[in-house]
Amino acid sequence: MTPDATNITLAATASVDRDGIRGSSGVHTTWRELGIAAPGDGRTFRAVFGRSDETFRRLDVASRVLVLACEAAGLDRFLPRARRVDTALVVETTIGCLDADLQFAASLRAEMCDAPIFPYTLPSTCLGEVALRHGLRGISTCFCIAPSERGTAELEARRLLTTGEAPAVLVATLDVLARDVDGAARECLANVQLLVR
Amino acid sequence: MTTRVVIAGRGAVTGFGRGTRTFLDATFRGASAIAPRRRTAPFAVPTSVAAEVPADVPPPDLPPHDHAFFFAKVAAEEALAEANEPARGSLALVLASTKGDLSGVVGNGIGLGQPWRLADRLAHSLGIGGGVTTISCACASGLVAIATAARRITLGEITHALVVGVDALHEFVMAGFGSVGALDPEPCRPFDRARRGVTLGEGAGALLLTRDTSRSLGVAITGHGGANDACHVTGPDRQGAGLALAARRALSNANLTTSDVDVLHVHGTGTEANDATEAIGLAALFAGRTPPAFGTKAQTGHTLGAAGVLESLVAIEALQRGIAATNVGLADPSVDARLDLVREPRRLERSRRALKVASGFGGVQAAVVFEA
Numbered sequence: 001m002t003p004d005a006t007n008i009t010l011a012a013t014a015s016v017d018r019d020g021i022r023g024s025s026g027v028h029t030t031w032r033e034l035g036i037a038a039p040g041d042g043r044t045f046r047a048v049f050g051r052s053d054e055t056f057r058r059l060d061v062a063s064r065v066l067v068l069a070c071e072a073a074g075l076d077r078f079l080p081r082a083r084r085v086d087t088a089l090v091v092e093t094t095i096g097c098l099d100a101d102l103q104f105a106a107s108l109r110a111e112m113c114d115a116p117i118f119p120y121t122l123p124s125t126c127l128g129e130v131a132l133r134h135g136l137r138g139i140s141t142c143f144c145i146a147p148s149e150r151g152t153a154e155l156e157a158r159r160l161l162t163t164g165e166a167p168a169v170l171v172a173t174l175d176v177l178a179r180d181v182d183g184a185a186r187e188c189l190a191n192v193q194l195l196v197r
Numbered sequence: 198m199t200t201r202v203v204i205a206g207r208g209a210v211t212g213f214g215r216g217t218r219t220f221l222d223a224t225f226r227g228a229s230a231i232a233p234r235r236r237t238a239p240f241a242v243p244t245s246v247a248a249e250v251p252a253d254v255p256p257p258d259l260p261p262h263d264h265a266f267f268f269a270k271v272a273a274e275e276a277l278a279e280a281n282e283p284a285r286g287s288l289a290l291v292l293a294s295t296k297g298d299l300s301g302v303v304g305n306g307i308g309l310g311q312p313w314r315l316a317d318r319l320a321h322s323l324g325i326g327g328g329v330t331t332i333s334c335a336c337a338s339g340l341v342a343i344a345t346a347a348r349r350i351t352l353g354e355i356t357h358a359l360v361v362g363v364d365a366l367h368e369f370v371m372a373g374f375g376s377v378g379a380l381d382p383e384p385c386r387p388f389d390r391a392r393r394g395v396t397l398g399e400g401a402g403a404l405l406l407t408r409d410t411s412r413s414l415g416v417a418i419t420g421h422g423g424a425n426d427a428c429h430v431t432g433p434d435r436q437g438a439g440l441a442l443a444a445r446r447a448l449s450n451a452n453l454t455t456s457d458v459d460v461l462h463v464h465g466t467g468t469e470a471n472d473a474t475e476a477i478g479l480a481a482l483f484a485g486r487t488p489p490a491f492g493t494k495a496q497t498g499h500t501l502g503a504a505g506v507l508e509s510l511v512a513i514e515a516l517q518r519g520i521a522a523t524n525v526g527l528a529d530p531s532v533d534a535r536l537d538l539v540r541e542p543r544r545l546e547r548s549r550r551a552l553k554v555a556s557g558f559g560g561v562q563a564a565v566v567f568e569a
Contacts, residue, residue: 085442089425094313096333101302101310101369108303108372111241115376119431119558121310121369122295124334128430128559137442139423140561141341144297144313144331152330159348165422165450183307 008161011168012194014073016065021048023192025074038188039065039176048072053133060100060120062176063129066091069172069190075134078194079168088138088166089127092145092153095175096123098184126174138166154193161197168196200351203413204567206280206405207510208272208361211497212248212398215271217279220497220507221514225542227523229496231384231396240368244380247366248398248498262300262308264365268401268503269319273361276403277323280412283405289327289355291346292316293338293362294502299369312502319361327355335557336464337423338362339505340565343404344421347565350408357407362506366399370501377431385467385499387492388476388524388538390531392467398498402506416513419550419568420451426560433470437478439562440464444482444554447564451550455483458566459545460521462512462553463536465492466499471556473532479554480535488552489521491539496525505555509565512551516569519548 014023018038020030027048031038034047042057044064049071056064079087100120107114119125124142131140139160143152150173157169173191177184209216212230213223223230230248234240237247255267269292277283297315300306308314316331332342339362346358364370374380374395385396406418424446426439433439448454464475479487493511500507515521521539530538551567 088423094311096309096311098302098309098311101299104373105302105369108369113372113376115373118373118376121373122333122335122558124557124559124561125430126559128425128427128561131425131427131560132429135427137425137427137439139446140334140425140559141332141345141423142334142559142561144311144316144333146313146317146329149313149329156345159352163348163352165348165446181301181309183301183309 007197008158008195010193011196012073012075012078014069014192016069016190018188021068021072023072023074025072027072039178059129060117061178062097062099062174063120063126065176065188065190066126066172066174067129069192070130073192073194083168084135085137086166087136087168087170088160089131089136089140089170090153090157091127091172091174092143093123093174094145094147095177095184095187096144097121098181099177099179136170157195161195170194200408201410202347202350202406202408202418203410204404204416204513205407205412205414206276208275208403209507209510210250210268210271211400211507212250214251215254217275217510224493224496224511225522227525229525231498237366240371242371242375244382246384246396249366250399262298262306265298265363266315266318268365269361269363270322272401272403273323273359276359276405280405283357285324286326288325289358290316290320290325291330291342291358291360292319293332293342295333295335295338295364296370299367303369334561335559336501336504337555337557337561337563338502340555340563343509343565346406347418347421350406360404360406360506361401362503363401364399364500364502366397371397379468381467384526385495386526387465387467387495388472388530388532389527390529392472394468395466396498398500400500400503400507402503402510404506404509415569416516417568418565420447420566422446422450422564424562426562430560431558433474433556435474437474439560440475440554440556441478441482443562444552444564447566451566457550458488458552459547459549460515460551461488461490462508462551463490463492464555465494467494476532476536480533486535487537489537489539489543489545491521491524509553512553513567516548516551516567519545521545
């Protein structure tokens with residue numbers, strides 16, 4: 001049995017990329033309009049949504065971009081509270097948490113260990129940031145994928161919907177790197193979809 | 198789950214050395230691989246101990262960034278051999294790791310802490326042609342990988358899969374745990390009043406899963422479940438609700454109830470918060486006294502991405518021996534007393550079903566049901 005699209009619908013979607021932020025919440029803005037370069041900074045959430053997020057500025061850059069995308073999708077509007085306990089999260093990433101890794105490694109070299117960034121040196125931590133903001137308590141999975149494996153997360157989401165393990169799945173492709181690194185290019189991308197059965 | 202997913206092969210590299218039998222015999226004997234740091238002694242971290250893979254296991258000239266690959270390959274080859282070498286062309290690889298190879302992040306290299314690179318290298322090296330999937334869900338990675346593979350077999354997408362969990366000790370990770378105050382300066386003591394944190398370990402575990410029941414070693418995966426605490430990215434839910442939810446979902450997936458569970462293999466890291474909340478969550482799940490429960494991180498150290506797979510090997514062995522092993526280092530329990538922590542090896546009244554649970558940063562919770 002191959003997961004199929006039967007009875008699966010797209011309830012919300014958003015993307016954050018090098019151009020800007022847009023999603024089914026109605027948000028549509030560019031980095032130029034915001035007056036800052038992608039992927040933004042600790043004030044971007046307030047600048048885009050007009051309200052504060054208490055911990056946004058303390059997040060690593062990848063988590064910030066994913067949080068922005070989920071907010072732009074309008075999860076709180078399109079996902080009823082009663083369904084959130086079973087809503088799964090599936091994230092795929094190629095770059096992973098390389099930015100946080102490099103930040104933490106630099107702090108070790110400087111012998112000033114950057115403890116707050118350490119939890120973000122795991123690619124699944126960003127998923128937790130989304131889960132706690134929106135109360136999503138379903139199955140949580142983070143795939144680290146080669147560039148040729150895009151779509152892994154959506155396929156897994158369809159499996160979860162097909163097997164009945166989740167009635168709704170938040171799927172994300174997340175690749176953020178805000179610096180130049182040998183072997184990896186700068187990137188700012190978060191595509192999120194809320195798939196429901 | 199309807200299609201039966203059976204275990205056909207096992208592999209392990211741990212602080213006890215090379216091989217599943219070495220690992221399991223040591224575990225059930227009550228031994229511990231935690232010892233004064235040797236290879237990792239130069240690392241500036243606030244603990245005197247770790248569970249390092251013995252120095253005579255990797256080749257002496259192996260670069261440090263190749264340890265994870267070497268451990269994974271050795272464990273995988275053992276599992277493939279025990280499974281009588283299934284066709285590798287159609288074999289899927291599901292690899293679980295937190296950091297894989299950190300070269301390029303620390304020092305030169307191309308690992309970049311991106312575990313998919315390690316998985317691709319391993320698949321190529323082993324001639325695995327049925328697809329590669331890489332899971333990085335912190336300390337729950339191994340169980341999530343097992344669930345991912347079992348789900349695909351159940352859906353009929355693949356017939357067999359090699360699940361490998363791996364991580365190698367690195368100053369980056371050890372210093373990180375130290376920086377957040379999570380390392381016990383001495384050997385860890387999960388669930389004990391004197392516990393002060395985690396002892397890190399390293400290694401790899403492998404499981405060959407298949408729908409071909411003629412290859413079964415006598416144990417099947419009959420359920421799996423997951424959840425998210427959705428309350429904090431590093432700390433657990435104070436009521437252990439996420440862990441209990443994952444376990445409840447795994448039991449439901451297996452069409453079982455809590456009364457069907459004969460033995461629990463717990464996460465038991467040795468941190469104050471994890472052990473306390475895990476006990477509360479499991480006691481709530483079982484609505485009282487739990488089945489015999491034991492953990493093995495005081496023996497292997499916390500092997501992070503390898504833990505879920507290695508500890509599944511222990512849970513399977515508990516069913517096959519009909520024995521729950523001792524919680525090593527547990528002298529004075531100080532968690533919810535309804536968690537029935539085993540203090541001496543205990544013969545199980547019934548040994549049909551084991552429940553294995555795990556938790557990780559990001560609030561990730563996972564559970565798998567094994568059935569003999």
